[in-house]
Amino acid sequence: MSILRKPPVGRAPAHHTPAHHSPALPLRPRSAIVLTIASLAGLAMFAWPLLLQPEPGVSRVDQPFLFMALLPIVVAVVVAELTEGGLDSKSLAVLGVLTAVNAALRPLGAGTAGVELTFFLLILAGRVFGAGFGFALGCTSLFASALLTSGVGPWLPFQMLCAAWVGMGAGLLPCRPRGRAEIAMLVAYGVVAAYLYGFLMNLMSWPFQLGIATPGAEGGLQMVPGDPLFENLHRFVVFTLVTSTWGWDTGRALTTAVCLLVLGPALLTTLRRAVRRVHHAASIGRTT
Amino acid sequence: MTARDLHPGAWWLWALGLAAAASFTLNPVVLLLICAVASLVVMARRTDAPWALSFRFYVYFAVLVVVMRVLYRIVLGGGASATDVVLLRLPEIPLPEAARGITLLGDVTQQALLGGFYDGLRLGTLIICIGAANALANPKRLLKSVPPAFYEIGTAVVVALTLFPQLAESVQRVNRARRLRGSPRRGVGVLRRIAVPVLEDALERSLTLAAGMDARGYGRAGSATPAERLRTGALMIAALCVMCVGVYAYLDGTAPRYLAVPALVSALVLAAVGLWSAGRRVQRTRYRPDRWRAADLLTAACGIAVAIGIDRAYDVDPYAVMPYLDRWPEVPWWVVLIALVGVVPALLTPPPVPDVPAPADHRDDREVSRAGAA
Numbered sequence: 001m002s003i004l005r006k007p008p009v010g011r012a013p014a015h016h017t018p019a020h021h022s023p024a025l026p027l028r029p030r031s032a033i034v035l036t037i038a039s040l041a042g043l044a045m046f047a048w049p050l051l052l053q054p055e056p057g058v059s060r061v062d063q064p065f066l067f068m069a070l071l072p073i074v075v076a077v078v079v080a081e082l083t084e085g086g087l088d089s090k091s092l093a094v095l096g097v098l099t100a101v102n103a104a105l106r107p108l109g110a111g112t113a114g115v116e117l118t119f120f121l122l123i124l125a126g127r128v129f130g131a132g133f134g135f136a137l138g139c140t141s142l143f144a145s146a147l148l149t150s151g152v153g154p155w156l157p158f159q160m161l162c163a164a165w166v167g168m169g170a171g172l173l174p175c176r177p178r179g180r181a182e183i184a185m186l187v188a189y190g191v192v193a194a195y196l197y198g199f200l201m202n203l204m205s206w207p208f209q210l211g212i213a214t215p216g217a218e219g220g221l222q223m224v225p226g227d228p229l230f231e232n233l234h235r236f237v238v239f240t241l242v243t244s245t246w247g248w249d250t251g252r253a254l255t256t257a258v259c260l261l262v263l264g265p266a267l268l269t270t271l272r273r274a275v276r277r278v279h280h281a282a283s284i285g286r287t288t
Numbered sequence: 289m290t291a292r293d294l295h296p297g298a299w300w301l302w303a304l305g306l307a308a309a310a311s312f313t314l315n316p317v318v319l320l321l322i323c324a325v326a327s328l329v330v331m332a333r334r335t336d337a338p339w340a341l342s343f344r345f346y347v348y349f350a351v352l353v354v355v356m357r358v359l360y361r362i363v364l365g366g367g368a369s370a371t372d373v374v375l376l377r378l379p380e381i382p383l384p385e386a387a388r389g390i391t392l393l394g395d396v397t398q399q400a401l402l403g404g405f406y407d408g409l410r411l412g413t414l415i416i417c418i419g420a421a422n423a424l425a426n427p428k429r430l431l432k433s434v435p436p437a438f439y440e441i442g443t444a445v446v447v448a449l450t451l452f453p454q455l456a457e458s459v460q461r462v463n464r465a466r467r468l469r470g471s472p473r474r475g476v477g478v479l480r481r482i483a484v485p486v487l488e489d490a491l492e493r494s495l496t497l498a499a500g501m502d503a504r505g506y507g508r509a510g511s512a513t514p515a516e517r518l519r520t521g522a523l524m525i526a527a528l529c530v531m532c533v534g535v536y537a538y539l540d541g542t543a544p545r546y547l548a549v550p551a552l553v554s555a556l557v558l559a560a561v562g563l564w565s566a567g568r569r570v571q572r573t574r575y576r577p578d579r580w581r582a583a584d585l586l587t588a589a590c591g592i593a594v595a596i597g598i599d600r601a602y603d604v605d606p607y608a609v610m611p612y613l614d615r616w617p618e619v620p621w622w623v624v625l626i627a628l629v630g631v632v633p634a635l636l637t638p639p640p641v642p643d644v645p646a647p648a649d650h651r652d653d654r655e656v657s658r659a660g661a662a
Contacts, residue, residue, distance in 0.1 A: 044535045087444075096447025211361070
C-alpha cells in the first residue's frame with residue numbers, strides 16, 4: 001500500500017528515465033507545426049485589442065464575439081491532432097487522474113484573493129510528461145473543473161488555451177537541470193507564467209469590462225480602436241495594474257511558487273516514478 | 289408527451305443561438321427579454337441534477353458583471369464626450385506621471401453610464417444564456433456524444449469526472465493513516481505527507497484503470513493508412529493557416545473584406561473535414577446513443593432562428609437593435625416576436641425524466657468501465 005510507504009523526499013534517484021525519452025504524449029513534428037500555428041491564431045485572438053484596425057469610416061466598433069466561437073475550434077483541432085495517433089491506455093488514465101486532481105485543487109483556492117492551486121501540478125506534470133501532455137492536461141483540467149464547478153462560460157476556451165500554454169511551456173524548459181536547480185527553474189517559470197496568464201486573460205477581457213471608446217468620447221482607460229499599438233498597450237497596462245496585478249496575479253504567482261517549493265521535489269519524484277512504471281509496462285507490452 | 293431528456297447538443301445550439309442574438313444587440317429591452325426567455329425555459333425544463341441547480345450562480349454573476357461594468361465606467365472614466373448630459377460631478381484624481389493623460393473619477397455623464405450599462409447587460413445576457421445551456425444539458429451525456437476525433441480526450445475527461453469524488457475519500461484515508469502514525473499536526477511537512485500519498489494513490493489507481501481498459505479492448509489500434517493520416521494532418525494545418533489569415537483580416541479593417549469572414553468560414557469547413565477525417569480511425573459503437581428527434585431539432589432551430597432574426601433586424605431598423613443613448617430605447621413589436629421564438633422549447637418539448645438517484649458507487653464503476661470499453 002502506497003500510503004504506508006515512507007514518502008520519498010529530496011532528490012530523484014540518479015538512474016531515473018529522462019523525461020524526454022518517454023513522454024506520455026509524444027510531440028511529433030507535425031503536432032509541433034499544428035501547435036505553433038494554432039498558438040499564433042490563439043495569440044491573435046487574445047491580443048485583438050492591440051491589433052484591431054477598424055475599417056476607415058466606421059464609427060462604432062464592437063467586441064468580436066466571433067472569437068468566442070472560433071477559439072474552441074482552434075483548441076479542438078490541436079487536441080485532436082495531439083491524440084491523432086491514438087493515446088495508449090496508461091497515458092490516458094494518467095491524464096484522467098491528474099485532471100481529476102487538478103479539478104479538485106481548483107475550487108479549493110478559487111475566489112480567495114487570487115489563490116490558484118491549479119498551476120503547480122500542471123507545471124510539474126508538463127515538466128515530467130512533456131510538452132504535448134502538458135498542453136492536453138491544461139485543456140482537460142480547466143474543462144473538467146469548469147464542468148464540476150459550473151464555470152462553463154465564454155471565458156472557458158480562453159482559460160483552457162492559456163493553461164495549456166502554461167503546461168506546454170513547462171515541458172519545453174531545458175531538461176538538463178536537476179535537484180535544486182530544477183526547482184529554482186520551475187519556480188521562476190511558475191511566477192512568470194502566473195503573471196503572463198493574468199496579463200493575457202486581462203488583455204482579452206479588457207474591452208469587455210470597460211467597453212470600447214467611440215470617436216469623440218476617448219479619454220478613459222478604454223481601448224481606442226485604431227490607435228497606435230503602444231497607446232493602447234499603455235492604457236491596458238494602467239488598467240491591469242489598477243485592477244488586478246497587485247491582488248490576483250501576485251496571489252497566483254505566490255501560491256504557485258510556494259507550492260512548487262514545498263511540494264515540488266517530492267511530487268517530481270512521484271511523477272517520475274509513474275513515468276517509469278508506464279514506460280516499463282509499455283515495454284513489457286511490446287515484447288510479449 | 290412522454291418524458292425524455294433532449295439531446296444535450298440541442299440545448300447547447302439553442303443557448304448559443306440566444307447568446308449570438310444577444311451579442312448582436314445593445315437594446316436593453318431585447319436583452320432583458322432574452323434573459324427572461326432563457327430563464328423561463330430553464331425553469332420549465334430543468335431536472336434536479338446538480339448541474340441544473342447552478343443556474344442561479346450564473347444569474348448572480350451576470351448581475352455582478354453589470355454592476356462592475358457601471359462602476360468601472362464611473363471610477364475609470366471614459367465613454368463621455370463634451371456634448372453629453374452630466375449627471376454627477378465628482379472630483380478628478382490625476383494618476384502619476386507614468387499614466388499620463390489618464391484620470392480617475394471625474395464627471396459622470398448619462399451617455400457613459402447608459403453605454404456601460406447596455407454593454408454590461410449584453411455580456412450578462414451572454415453569461416445567462418451559457419448558464420441556461422449548462423443547466424439544461426447533461427454534461428456526461430454531452431461527453432458521450434462528442435465527435436470520434438475527441439474520443440481519447442473525452443474519455444480522459446469522463447475518467448476525471450468519475451474519479452473526482454474518490455479523491456476526497458482518498459484524502460480522508462491518508463489523513464487518518466497519518467494521524468494513526470502519530471505524525472505532527474503542524475508545519476509544512478503535513479502538506480507534503482498528505483499530497484504525496486494522495487497523488488501516489490491516484491497514479492496507482494490510474495494504472496489499475498488502464499489495465500481494466502486494456503482488458504476491455506480499449507487499446508485497439510485504428511486502421512488509418514499513412515495516406516489517410518497525411519490527409520488529416522494537411523487538412524488541419526490548412527484549416528489553422530486559413531484561420532490565421534481570416535483572424536488577421538477580420539482585425540485589420542484595411543485588408544480586403546473577402547479575406548475576413550469568407551476565410552474564417554472556409555477555415556471552419558476545413559477544420560470540420562479534418563476532425564471528421566481524424567475521427568474515422570476510431571472504430572467503436574455507442575451504447576444507447578442519443579438521437580436527434582423532432583423536438584431536439586425544433587429546439588436547436590428556435591435558437592438559431594432568434595440569432596438570424598436579430599442579425600437581420602439591424603438591416604430593417606438599426607435603432608431597434610443599437611438604441612440611442614439619450615432617450616428611451618424603442619422596441620418594434622416584431623423584434624419582440626423574434627426574441628419570443630426562443631421560448632418555444634418550454635412549450636413544445638417533452639418534459640425531462642425525473643432524476644432517480646442510483647447507488648453512487650455502482651453507477652461510477654459502470655461508467656468507468658463503459659468509458660474504457662465504449
